[in-house]
Amino acid sequence: MATLSDVARKAVVSKMTVSRVINHPEQVSAELRQLVYKSMKELNYVPNSAAQALVHNRTQVIKLLILEEMDTTEPYYMNLLAGIAIELDQRHYSLQLVTRSSHTIGRCDGLIVTGMRETDYDHIISHLEQPLILFGENKKGYDYVDVDNKKGMQMVTEHILNHGCQKILFYGIEIDEPFMRSRIEGYEETMKMKQLLPQINLMKNSSHIAQFEAEKVLQKNHERIAFVCASDRLGIGVVHAAQRLGLNIPDDVMVTGFDGVFLDRIAQPKLTTIRQPIVEMGKTCAKLLLDKIDQDGMKQGNRIYKPELIIRNSTTT
Amino acid sequence: MATLSDVARKAVVSKMTVSRVINHPEQVSAELRQLVYKSMKELNYVPNSAAQALVHNRTQVIKLLILEEMDTTEPYYMNLLAGIAIELDQRHYSLQLVTRSSHTIGRCDGLIVTGMRETDYDHIISHLEQPLILFGENKKGYDYVDVDNKKGMQMVTEHILNHGCQKILFYGIEIDEPFMRSRIEGYEETMKMKQLLPQINLMKNSSHIAQFEAEKVLQKNHERIAFVCASDRLGIGVVHAAQRLGLNIPDDVMVTGFDGVFLDRIAQPKLTTIRQPIVEMGKTCAKLLLDKIDQDGMKQGNRIYKPELIIRNSTTT
DNA sequence: ATTATTTTTGTTAGCGGTAACAGAGCAATT
DNA sequence: AATTGCTCTGTTACCGCTAACAAAAATAAT
Numbered sequence: 001m002a003t004l005s006d007v008a009r010k011a012v013v014s015k016m017t018v019s020r021v022i023n024h025p026e027q028v029s030a031e032l033r034q035l036v037y038k039s040m041k042e043l044n045y046v047p048n049s050a051a052q053a054l055v056h057n058r059t060q061v062i063k064l065l066i067l068e069e070m071d072t073t074e075p076y077y078m079n080l081l082a083g084i085a086i087e088l089d090q091r092h093y094s095l096q097l098v099t100r101s102s103h104t105i106g107r108c109d110g111l112i113v114t115g116m117r118e119t120d121y122d123h124i125i126s127h128l129e130q131p132l133i134l135f136g137e138n139k140k141g142y143d144y145v146d147v148d149n150k151k152g153m154q155m156v157t158e159h160i161l162n163h164g165c166q167k168i169l170f171y172g173i174e175i176d177e178p179f180m181r182s183r184i185e186g187y188e189e190t191m192k193m194k195q196l197l198p199q200i201n202l203m204k205n206s207s208h209i210a211q212f213e214a215e216k217v218l219q220k221n222h223e224r225i226a227f228v229c230a231s232d233r234l235g236i237g238v239v240h241a242a243q244r245l246g247l248n249i250p251d252d253v254m255v256t257g258f259d260g261v262f263l264d265r266i267a268q269p270k271l272t273t274i275r276q277p278i279v280e281m282g283k284t285c286a287k288l289l290l291d292k293i294d295q296d297g298m299k300q301g302n303r304i305y306k307p308e309l310i311i312r313n314s315t316t317t
Numbered sequence: 318m319a320t321l322s323d324v325a326r327k328a329v330v331s332k333m334t335v336s337r338v339i340n341h342p343e344q345v346s347a348e349l350r351q352l353v354y355k356s357m358k359e360l361n362y363v364p365n366s367a368a369q370a371l372v373h374n375r376t377q378v379i380k381l382l383i384l385e386e387m388d389t390t391e392p393y394y395m396n397l398l399a400g401i402a403i404e405l406d407q408r409h410y411s412l413q414l415v416t417r418s419s420h421t422i423g424r425c426d427g428l429i430v431t432g433m434r435e436t437d438y439d440h441i442i443s444h445l446e447q448p449l450i451l452f453g454e455n456k457k458g459y460d461y462v463d464v465d466n467k468k469g470m471q472m473v474t475e476h477i478l479n480h481g482c483q484k485i486l487f488y489g490i491e492i493d494e495p496f497m498r499s500r501i502e503g504y505e506e507t508m509k510m511k512q513l514l515p516q517i518n519l520m521k522n523s524s525h526i527a528q529f530e531a532e533k534v535l536q537k538n539h540e541r542i543a544f545v546c547a548s549d550r551l552g553i554g555v556v557h558a559a560q561r562l563g564l565n566i567p568d569d570v571m572v573t574g575f576d577g578v579f580l581d582r583i584a585q586p587k588l589t590t591i592r593q594p595i596v597e598m599g600k601t602c603a604k605l606l607l608d609k610i611d612q613d614g615m616k617q618g619n620r621i622y623k624p625e626l627i628i629r630n631s632t633t634t
Numbered sequence: 635a636t637t638a639t640t641t642t643t644g645t646t647a648g649c650g651g652t653a654a655c656a657g658a659g660c661a662a663t664t
Numbered sequence: 665a666a667t668t669g670c671t672c673t674g675t676t677a678c679c680g681c682t683a684a685c686a687a688a689a690a691t692a693a694t
Binding site: 001046049051053054059060079081082088094095098102107243262266 | 377550
Binding site for chain 1: 681
């Protein structure tokens, strides 16, 4: 592997000139700059990040702290990770995964935190001195990236209303976190706007529980009914319930999910859902964090993505 | 952050002594060793990996090269990654994700490669000079970690036979790779042993395609029938097919999957499947790779995991 | 032409660690 | 007592890179 010195020798300049061409090209005369570029190309020079890290007192490592039980959201995180990885690679950072079980956080230049619960702020986050970006909305003033959860739920509820169904139940996850509150709000407001009674049922994020709950409802129901769910996983449960009872989707029962990652396409029929652009959001998390690091921890604000309504056969034919 | 020098100063020894306590403790007298340990603890000393990387001409980075389209196997990889991450963290390595689209591999100390196809050996792998571990069996002599695919398929086929079903179809993935050939073999051999006719149908790894195929079969079938599938995803498709035709699982139709990651539990009924201990396998990949790096690229051999049969309601009541 | 100013390039030192060698202290061998 | 050999500890130099300073060259001001 070629080093700075190799390039310098080849271009017959000092190491420093080469370093400048890389970091402050405007400080070097056009002539030498070209010479250096040429030598770099010929030697296939790639800077040694360990050396850079050492000089700058950096680690070139960022950590992804996953505070959620991983198997509740597996497919989701893979996409997030993919997005993060793309961005980090470009900027010569590498990644470490940390879960709740790792007892020490260890050295890094910054963290992306996901699956945060209210109680984690005190326990985990407040001790950290590195720059942070949260994946998921929060009211504590930390920079975050999320989708517009309220808007998403409004869109999907309206979609149901536009398809002539008035009896709409909300199936949500039993967890007191901002993202859930926003989704509930989106549903509630839309229903109230149309003078309809919101009916909210919160449960564990499990397809089997949703199925169980939905079967109870469907057994005694005889009108057209819709379930807007706060996750695709719950949506799948409702689909199963309808099928077990021999009901037709979407004619008797309409179902929608939320997330639009993987599970929505596994369902039969495929789920109408709100897609979150997770890969993009992952990229943004990384981008914000790296910028924050470069700017010495300066606040970066939030990035809220527009959700996308994906219409499938669980609500239309 | 405390450095070697800080520790040395506090213990009133030279930097070298501290370094020795860390790397070759037997070379230091018990007395000084204790002193140094004490100072390290008090200062909360953690070695700076950038500095270590620099002296050893290492990067402390390993790359995970994912050559498969990610959305075909999403949930699967998240677990693999989790396993890899645990091991890497312990040994102070960090991770970079690389996909086919990244055009250059970049600096690293070693790679774990997954989703490799025959054609990739020449294109990608043979150029690399870093140590490699493959995730997934191969006949080219590269070190790998995998589950015993043949054995797994034998187990699940026998399980069906033991439950009194003789008509067993195999649904596999249309891909000419060792893991698939082994799964086919496992099924074929078991069937032949019992003088039964193997029936193999290969298709894209999609639940909807499997559903389509299975519906065709089930429409004209009137005996008890079983589908052993080479993935949970295919298994889910078959479940959907049976349900659409109003057939009872497992009385009319038995279904099994393969992988046992996530999807098996989403199905209704849950799938009997062969579980791969992916997290463990991920750890092993990392462990083998790091050992290989330490041993200057020496061959490490293969690690083949025993598959586990998970019996659920898609084959029993 | 001489001095002051700016631009461009080179030199030095150090980031935190380790390998290789050198030296000190002490016991065993002759 | 002198030599040899061992164990333990310290010194030096360097891994690849960059900030800070110094020097040289080019330009402007007097």
